[in-house]
Amino acid sequence: MTVTLYNNSSAYNTLYKSLTKIKDVTANIKGPCDVDAPDLILDCSSPSGFNYFYVADWGRYYRITSREVLPGDRMSISGISDPVESFAAGIAALPVLAARAEDLTLRSPELADSSIPLESDMQLDKVMGDTVIGSGSGYIVLGVV
Amino acid sequence: MAIQTETIIDVMISGVKVDEIGVSDTLDNYSDGDIADFLYVGSNSRILGGNIDFYTNSAGSYDTWNAGMPFDTGAVTSSIMTMKSGNGVYDCPAEGRYLGIILLHSIDDIYNDYITVSNQNRYVALTDFNAKKFLLEINAVLTQVAGAGATAFTDKTNMLYNPDFTSISVKYNNAGTYYNINYALVPYHVLEYGGYLFLIHAFNENKTSEFRCSFNQVPMWNAGSVYYPFSYNDISKSISISFNGYGFGSDWSTISPDDLAWSYNGSSIEKYSDSDYVWIRTAFSQRQFRCYYYFKTYNDCMMMFANSGMYFRINGDTVFKPLIDSNVVYGFTDQLDTESDIDNYDGSTKHDIPVTPPTPPTPPTPADDDDNDDPISAAGAPFAAGLAHYYAMTADSVLLQHVSEAMGTWDIDTSKKDLYRNLISCKLVKPPAPIPVSGSEDFTIYGVVPEYQGAGVKLPVINGNPTATFGPYSIPRKFNDFRDYAPYTKTEIYLPYCGWCALPSHVVGRSVSVHYYTDIIAATVKAVVFCGNNVVAEAAGVMGLDIPFAAENVGAKMAAVNSALLATAAGGVQLAAGVGSTVATKSSAGLKGAASGLSQYISGYSQMAMAFNENWTEISGKNGDGCSIAGITDIIIKITRPKTGGNTSAPYVPAGYAHNVGYVSNKEITLGSASGLVICDNVDASGISGATDAERAEIKRVLETGIYVNSPPE
Numbered sequence: 088m089t090v091t092l093y094n095n096s097s098a099y100n101t102l103y104k105s106l107t108k109i110k111d112v113t114a115n116i117k118g119p120c121d122v123d124a125p126d127l128i129l130d131c132s133s134p135s136g137f138n139y140f141y142v143a144d145w146g147r148y149y150r151i152t153s154r155e156v157l158p159g160d161r162m163s164i165s166g167i168s169d170p171v172e173s174f175a176a177g178i179a180a181l182p183v184l185a186a187r188a189e190d191l192t193l194r195s196p197e198l199a200d201s202s203i204p205l206e207s208d209m210q211l212d213k214v215m216g217d218t219v220i221g222s223g224s225g226y227i228v229l230g231v232v
Numbered sequence: 233m234a235i236q237t238e239t240i241i242d243v244m245i246s247g248v249k250v251d252e253i254g255v256s257d258t259l260d261n262y263s264d265g266d267i268a269d270f271l272y273v274g275s276n277s278r279i280l281g282g283n284i285d286f287y288t289n290s291a292g293s294y295d296t297w298n299a300g301m302p303f304d305t306g307a308v309t310s311s312i313m314t315m316k317s318g319n320g321v322y323d324c325p326a327e328g329r330y331l332g333i334i335l336l337h338s339i340d341d342i343y344n345d346y347i348t349v350s351n352q353n354r355y356v357a358l359t360d361f362n363a364k365k366f367l368l369e370i371n372a373v374l375t376q377v378a379g380a381g382a383t384a385f386t387d388k389t390n391m392l393y394n395p396d397f398t399s400i401s402v403k404y405n406n407a408g409t410y411y412n413i414n415y416a417l418v419p420y421h422v423l424e425y426g427g428y429l430f431l432i433h434a435f436n437e438n439k440t441s442e443f444r445c446s447f448n449q450v451p452m453w454n455a456g457s458v459y460y461p462f463s464y465n466d467i468s469k470s471i472s473i474s475f476n477g478y479g480f481g482s483d484w485s486t487i488s489p490d491d492l493a494w495s496y497n498g499s500s501i502e503k504y505s506d507s508d509y510v511w512i513r514t515a516f517s518q519r520q521f522r523c524y525y526y527f528k529t530y531n532d533c534m535m536m537f538a539n540s541g542m543y544f545r546i547n548g549d550t551v552f553k554p555l556i557d558s559n560v561v562y563g564f565t566d567q568l569d570t571e572s573d574i575d576n577y578d579g580s581t582k583h584d585i586p587v588t589p590p591t592p593p594t595p596p597t598p599a600d601d602d603d604n605d606d607p608i609s610a611a612g613a614p615f616a617a618g619l620a621h622y623y624a625m626t627a628d629s630v631l632l633q634h635v636s637e638a639m640g641t642w643d644i645d646t647s648k649k650d651l652y653r654n655l656i657s658c659k660l661v662k663p664p665a666p667i668p669v670s671g672s673e674d675f676t677i678y679g680v681v682p683e684y685q686g687a688g689v690k691l692p693v694i695n696g697n698p699t700a701t702f703g704p705y706s707i708p709r710k711f712n713d714f715r716d717y718a719p720y721t722k723t724e725i726y727l728p729y730c731g732w733c734a735l736p737s738h739v740v741g742r743s744v745s746v747h748y749y750t751d752i753i754a755a756t757v758k759a760v761v762f763c764g765n766n767v768v769a770e771a772a773g774v775m776g777l778d779i780p781f782a783a784e785n786v787g788a789k790m791a792a793v794n795s796a797l798l799a800t801a802a803g804g805v806q807l808a809a810g811v812g813s814t815v816a817t818k819s820s821a822g823l824k825g826a827a828s829g830l831s832q833y834i835s836g837y838s839q840m841a842m843a844f845n846e847n848w849t850e851i852s853g854k855n856g857d858g859c860s861i862a863g864i865t866d867i868i869i870k871i872t873r874p875k876t877g878g879n880t881s882a883p884y885v886p887a888g889y890a891h892n893v894g895y896v897s898n899k900e901i902t903l904g905s906a907s908g909l910v911i912c913d914n915v916d917a918s919g920i921s922g923a924t925d926a927e928r929a930e931i932k933r934v935l936e937t938g939i940y941v942n943s944p945p946e
Contacts, residue, residue: 179904187894189908196713216867
């Protein structure tokens, strides 16, 4: 089967990772194989330049966990499935309740956010109003029956 | 549904909210705060909005009105006004004036509307009445440059005669098209609940560059007298006017162009001024009725407005005049020479424009079926003297000395004189406004004129309790988020006479005003803080001291007490004035400068106490509260906000906060529509096809701990 080798520069928890394709190579499974964590023999002599691969027959992306150079211009690699990238289209279409978001348009600023750091110290703003009690001498009010 | 002329005028004048008088079948389509707008637009423009139509007399024949008002391009009828449900769009083929309603929505609402509605026949103005982050108003006219429908709009704004308005870009659709909206910030309390903002752009287009009117009609339940601020520029060039009328009822078939023209200068706008205010009076005249409005500037940038009512004509040529007394419309008459307060606003009679502070409008009984605050109002008590006569003299007046001497020299039996002295109460008061007096009368006791050098003493008669209004004072937001409210931000107001008072959270971002009501007889004062029509705080205080009226040397005592109070006011000393007590307490650090005055005060007070030891009694009740008339003299609003750890510019969060922590959202989205970090709540990943349970569980875990969303590869 054919395996596509990539260089992945994105974190695992990234939807639509930044992948740079290196090349397509022929691969064979090493023995009884777990699809979520396969061991493959690649017809490839150089171990450098890639850290990620895609198995078209299985429809899944994998992160490389180990590499071993073999005689005869071959390599043995082990990988672990990346379901976030493998099912990116389905994830992107998911309706979700965003608890937090980086996008300002998704912010609900009037909802309390306990993660924003606030000092216990306070600042004081003052709005000065009008003088209510004037400097005049006032009145003497006399009440008589 | 056509509304008859009488009904509309009744609405206008009675101030009854429209949806309370039987037309709710149509008007219920509105949200609170709908806006009616007379728009002047250029050719090939489009007005968005809906809900109320106004019709002209004939199709296109009237030169200052376009046939068929917005949202209805059908045959023009003679109907004066129809209500329509739903919202519409009206293409304005020709330059001219249009009428319509524009709904007010929040930025979020309009954004959502526009990304989900393909045809842009929705709203164009923005606001909200919960006064959160929402901006306002007013009219937006989008230029249609080619084609039809949503995609025809560009970001070009075509708002005429609107130099004051600011422009804002609002996202138009998901593709990222933007358009501009002209808007103006309007104080929250201008609109209030059930408010309608009418905008009228000058009918006489030759004058539009000089005179522009925005008619603000809120709240409808108090049409008799409404004071609301509105923007004010140069009186000679541009003015925005608020008023509380609703709609226009008339027989359009008889209208001539002159009837619709606004008078805008010369004798039609009269300007009065004194040291505090500038008053402007103008008349909106149509053949069927005239409206007179008053405008008052203050604080250089705000205006107050009072609607004096209107004349109107129904049943042929009969002209009716509203009968107004103290800003209350109590009837109508066709006898035009009948006395009515409306005549006070008629330039042909007199110009006795009142200068008393505005009285807070009386709120309606609200239907408690929404999330809005129910307005709570307050009013002062009337002056009730009962059997007694009350006189006001300035503290340095010699009149009291004369009264004292008259009592002292009165040649009657001592026991009778003592009895008479018991019938006199005497107070030193410092009210927040002058005590209203009317004329003077002889000093008498129990109907008897004491002898005083052979003549009586004339005393000025009190005929009311003084009231005063201060503000409005704007309480600004800082963070524009939850931190502007409790428990993070605390707002307090210092009310002279009364002390510090906490204000509720929702005043932040709004304005408050303070109304003082007084009771001269009790020498008490109540300060009521309004936010719009709502009472948000109140406090009581004392504005005077009971002074014993002794036979001898009373004038010297008055002088000593008054002098002490003046001196201590400067020093910030609060004096305890419980009757029978001689305690003076220090409430601030400014005591030193007042030491001299305080000494005099104590001296005077000791004399008072001595006088009380003579077992004098008082007519009215005694003061039991602390007397704060010598405390802080100014209103102060104190806003205590949290510090933000050195993050001193908006949005006042640490650098990288959005990317690494994310803002609180709580919005339902399609994940792919977001960008950057999203932390989801309780993800349901069952809809992901082809994934194993383990993979779905892992996807759920990642989304709930935070995922960074990039754009999909091309």
